[in-house]
Amino acid sequence: MVEPTYRGSASVAREVDLMARIANGDRKAFEELYNLYHRRMARFLTRLTHRFDLAEEVINDTFWVVWRKARDFRGDSQPSTWILGIAYRKARNALRSSARFGRQNLEAESLALTSDEPFRTEELRDWLEQALEQLPVEQRLGVELCYELGYSCEEIATIMGCPVNTVKTRLFHARAKLQKLLPQLAGAGVPAPHGAGRQAAQERQS
Template identity: 85%
Template structure:
């Protein structure tokens, strides 16, 4: 965090190299978060650029009350929310999964699980989806998420509670839909649950 605070301070002084370093430090994390949030790579990139334009112009306003990442993602959140509202009139593009790497030793199962989770997350209201992404994907605390989303901590907790409840219902439904579409039951999570019983 000290490195990030130093970078923001240098950006506030007009240091372009510090700005580039800060941009590269955050780009991948923000791209993954924003692509999963917006389901549009082009919109995610636009939000990243808009966010860093604000960071460049407003770095002097960073008071250090929170981590630089919380401040930057707060800007990105507000920009994404506005971009989603503006884009809701246009046609959505397919999710570009360039920033959703597989981490499992079994790539086909990891891809299937990722697809189910992505589908389930897409069915959540935007505010709940954001809270889930910030908490579980990026590891922010409820207090940090409240700062980013500019809402009370209890609102964040409520959004996470409702999101978990919806995901608990949606994931088995998605697994069942895949099996009905012809996937082999032996390959899906529902089948594995049956074997474990």
């Protein structure tokens, strides 16, 4: 089952309120924000680092920054964009220091996406998990942020610290690679989820 996205206006308003309370030293608000974010951050960071221990370390480092810098949050972006941006930079620095991060160089072409619909079925989730692991890390994270957490290309660019067109390019290439990888997985004996053929046809037409 796909993880919920937490992108409603009520949720954003709640997070803004929590940030304001944290800026005033409210530890209960800090604990609430931590609990609200931990699951999605753990998934996001584990996909980036492939290390549960490092993901947890980055989560803790990120929230230490949130606690100290909450007053610096001005509301120019949503709290989640600000927080995930901190986490992404922390994770990249940690991976660089351990000589594990290989940046993927992609041309910044202006290529648009045609759909932001989340992946829906559990069967498709299992299929996609195997394919996603074969993508370059920045393409993989782009898919996670866009299709599963519901961020726009502009928000992803803020989180990842790159131009919007670079985000679009990464997502375009990720989609193209997934279209090739999924049939290969099916040929290896992974059962195709119901409706996958129809979805692939729709992708080819987009």
